Amino acid sequence: MTEKIPKRTLNTLMNAISSGVVPRRGLEYIAVGRKKETETFVADLEETAEGGGVFRFISGRFGNGKSFMTQMVRNYAMDRNFVVMDADLAVNRRLIGSRGEGLSTYRELLKNTAYRARPEGGALEPILQEWAERILADIGTDRDSVTYEAVLSKVRNAASGLSNLQHSHDFLIAIARYLSDYLKDAEDSSALRWLKGEYDLKSQARKDIGINTLVTDDNWYDIIKLWARLFAVIGYKGLIVFLDEAVVLYKLSSKVSRSKNYERLLTMLNDIMQGKSTYLSMYVCGTPEFIQDPNRGLYSYEALRSRLVSGRFENGFDNYLGPVINLRPLSNEEIFVLLKTIRDLHEQKYGYESEVDDAKLEVYLKKVLTGNVSSSLVTPREITRDLISLLDTLHQNPQARFAKLVESRSVDADRDPDNDIIEDLDV
Numbered sequence: 382m383t384e385k386i387p388k389r390t391l392n393t394l395m396n397a398i399s400s401g402v403v404p405r406r407g408l409e410y411i412a413v414g415r416k417k418e419t420e421t422f423v424a425d426l427e428e429t430a431e432g433g434g435v436f437r438f439i440s441g442r443f444g445n446g447k448s449f450m451t452q453m454v455r456n457y458a459m460d461r462n463f464v465v466m467d468a469d470l471a472v473n474r475r476l477i478g479s480r481g482e483g484l485s486t487y488r489e490l491l492k493n494t495a496y497r498a499r500p501e502g503g504a505l506e507p508i509l510q511e512w513a514e515r516i517l518a519d520i521g522t523d524r525d526s527v528t529y530e531a532v533l534s535k536v537r538n539a540a541s542g543l544s545n546l547q548h549s550h551d552f553l554i555a556i557a558r559y560l561s562d563y564l565k566d567a568e569d570s571s572a573l574r575w576l577k578g579e580y581d582l583k584s585q586a587r588k589d590i591g592i593n594t595l596v597t598d599d600n601w602y603d604i605i606k607l608w609a610r611l612f613a614v615i616g617y618k619g620l621i622v623f624l625d626e627a628v629v630l631y632k633l634s635s636k637v638s639r640s641k642n643y644e645r646l647l648t649m650l651n652d653i654m655q656g657k658s659t660y661l662s663m664y665v666c667g668t669p670e671f672i673q674d675p676n677r678g679l680y681s682y683e684a685l686r687s688r689l690v691s692g693r694f695e696n697g698f699d700n701y702l703g704p705v706i707n708l709r710p711l712s713n714e715e716i717f718v719l720l721k722t723i724r725d726l727h728e729q730k731y732g733y734e735s736e737v738d739d740a741k742l743e744v745y746l747k748k749v750l751t752g753n754v755s756s757s758l759v760t761p762r763e764i765t766r767d768l769i770s771l772l773d774t775l776h777q778n779p780q781a782r783f784a785k786l787v788e789s790r791s792v793d794a795d796r797d798p799d800n801d802i803i804e805d806l807d808v
Contacts, residue, residue, distance in 0.1 A: 441708030483598035619660035627667035
């Protein structure tokens with residue numbers, strides 16, 4: 382029997398799975414078959430906390446567990462006092478573009494900033510405000526008497542290690558102005574708008590806060606590096622950034638646009654792996670085609686291909702220490718363990734004992750895997766979602782019969798996962 386878990390976590394977990402989306406709470410209770418990958422990510426976090434960082438691509442077909450795995454790492458990082466940012470790439474959110482698509486990604490990352498006390502996002506202001514209160518206490522004055530100059534002096538002293546990074550001067554001015562605005566109970570902060578990349582004109586930024594630069598498509602990654610260093614200064618272990626749905630870049634029709642985005646990926650990879658950034662790790666999630674396709678994927682960009690291609694001596698063995706982590710599909714045995722866990726959680730949520738024992742779960746799984754489509758097209762998301770639906774039906778309708786319901790189950794044979802952009806629950 383699965384261990385008891387808090388009711389709120391249980392409800393959130395089950396509601397998400399039944400809706401076919403990755404839950405943000407309770408993933409550890411349904412994690413199956415990812416021991417080696419998890420060990421790698423734990424080692425990555427330790428390296429980041431020591432002032433380093435890693436850049437990895439997480440590769441897997443739709444339904445193999447990319448979103449689930451990254452959410453696990455996200456939760457693990459927050460539990461260990463890291464700040465995390467995440468964004469799903471889309472047509473209007475890339476790494477660089479002609480219409481501010483890179484800046485849109487930066488804004489999404491800032492919006493989705495999270496830490497242990499704010500796991501759902503929106504944590505940027507609370508993090509800075511907590512630091513402002515500590516600075517105020519260190520200055521030793523009351524809020525009415527504190528000055529911007531005093532705050533700026535404290536910020537520069539604390540963050541002196543940022544001085545070698547590009548745009549650090551303007552960044553720290555914006556940070557100090559926001560902290561001062563907060564301590565003065567200002568209703569609106571122009572500095573916060575600058576930090577979030579919401580200024581369009583240099584002249585306006587210069588007038589409002591005395592800064593001559595803007596966050597743009599060209600420099601947003603430089604600002605992310607500054608955030609990583611600043612979070613370490615404030616007292617966190619570092620910054621972990623997740624970029625999901627990178628298959629969007631692979632599907633760009635323009636070769637020029639693809640190449641520019643791949644070049645930006647190369648820059649970021651080189652920067653982090655060569656130690657030019659600190660306290661920063663980044664994970665980019667995509668399909669095998671996104672990486673390996675020689676015509677449109679990362680392998681079409683020679684400088685990336687040379688860094689990502691498998692070594693000549695791997696001979697088909699898995700490598701969890703390289704720049705690309707390939708998520709294999711869960712085995713049937715691992716899926717069966719997952720199904721037993723889902724059943725037990727359903728029993729916990731509704732306080733009953735299900736008639737669906739292990740033998741019936743085996744029947745259910747065999748029916749799913751021998752349906753009218755290739756089993757490779759049936760993902761754990763669908764299998765778990767349908768199981769919850771089956772358990773719901775049996776629990777609410779005592780007259781319903783397991784055998785009849787399972788025998789009538791069908792899978793959408795027209796579904797083509799390679800045409801999907803968003804993957805939901807892929808455990």
